[in-house]
Amino acid sequence: MRLVRYIRLLGLQVRMSLLLGMQYRWDFLTQGLMQILWMALSLLPLWVAFRARAGGGDIEAAQIGDWGIYGALVVYGVFWLLRAVLEGVINPSLGAVVEHIRKGTLDFMLLKPADAQFLVSTARFAPWHMIDGLAALALLSFAIVRHGQVSGQGPPGLPQVLAAAGIFVCGVAILYAVWVLVICAAFYVVKLDNLSYLFTSVFDFARWPRSVFRGALHVVFTYVIPLVVMTSYPADALRGQLGPWQAAWSVLWAGVMLALSRWVWQRAIARYTSASS
């Protein structure tokens, strides 16, 4: 059974990464704590924005567009959760591919009797990001409960939570697909490691609720680089304000991006000539 084999392979890869991560226990803790500290620090611009908006008044009443501070905090929590997935699951393995391509060691991956995209995508996990993932979940839960109290909506029900989780998975899929596309660019232009840096600096804007982007920027971040889909839509779902159109759009985007990344990956691999030839 192909599927069973791949699931077992995945289990093996995860175990390897865990063992590797546990070897550096200190790293595990310090990295995790650093991330949480970082998360707290980077809340500052959001807080500053709402404080400036309130202009000395009640910060809970301040609004940017139709988003209050707790709604924005929900977006923020989703952003950090997504970031933990990106840095913990997607980034460590795919980031190494660029290095493999340049050094020619990608050949060893291609020789193994399993799908190459699967292998390079699961080669390495960074387990300490579990810590900031959990912290993000805590922040998210706090923010949505407070949001329910302030707006008088009450906490979200099970359908909302499920919808949010579904949209979140779509966001992860889009993020993964974009990353694969970035990697594929490295097959063509070898010195391109800073593309990942560009990618992260654009992704950083996903921490803001969608109402801060107006006009052209809103169109770009919804339809071209779907940052809004990744973080604001799950928050919308939790607040019970996600329309069926938006949900359909997220699923459609995720499907198209996954298919596209798969197609481009196969083309890129076919074109790959390894470092020696």
Place this chain on the structure above:
Amino acid sequence: MPGIWQGIRAYPTLLRIGLAEAVAYRAEMLVWMLTTTMPLVNMALWSTVATGRRLGPEGLSGGDLVVYFLLTLIVRLLTGSWVLWEMNQEIRGGAMSQRLLRPVHPILAYSAENLAAIPLRGLLVLPICAGLLLLSGQGRLTSDPVLIGAALVSLPGAWALTFLSMVLCGALAFYIESSLALFQIWMGTYALLSGYMVPLSLLPAGVRGVAEALPFRYMLDFPVKLMMGFPQADGRPVTHGLVLLHLGIEYAYVVALLVAVGLLWRAGLRRYAAFGA
């Protein structure tokens, strides 16, 4: 020291090599250039926050923020540096050994590469920004010749601070294995405390005090403020003595960083050699 003299004699050639390299890796250049346009997103974002309101003690309006972020973009293009990123790669990958064999001090070589890339980086974005600034900067830019002169003097200092602080972090890579985290920490601190993400006047008083004491503000906030006439919290025009004082502090920081880099580099190099690299 004969090494320094050789370095200065070789400097024009190094600049030419740097320019040639910048032209050769155009794709990489383009990506860096796109990365530096992020202040445009910040601009859109903060002018949304400022709709129908004036922000902070200086009463920044949407128009002020547009000019502010355009200026940060220009200053960053003129003074930006990626040397930490490159050093990191070279120390980990072992390419640093080759650099050390050359008769020119690596830091001098890095600075030449960095400076030579600036015209090319500015080529595309700078004219657009200057045009936009002319359109929107009416009455918001200073016309005081002393302030304009001070702004011009502060730019080389801003570059030196950015470059040297990055080299300082990069030299830490001799001690710490995972110095990519250092790059993230540097970028994050810079983003928060230099006025890159949030104008410093909007920060809460405590954080603002910290930001104004640290050298980060002289990398970005200070030149930008000078070009905008250095508005004071009490609304009075800035005295020239104060401007001079700030310039003095800026260059004192440059000297201090230069000394720190010299010490850390020498000590770090001894460790690097001890690795057997």
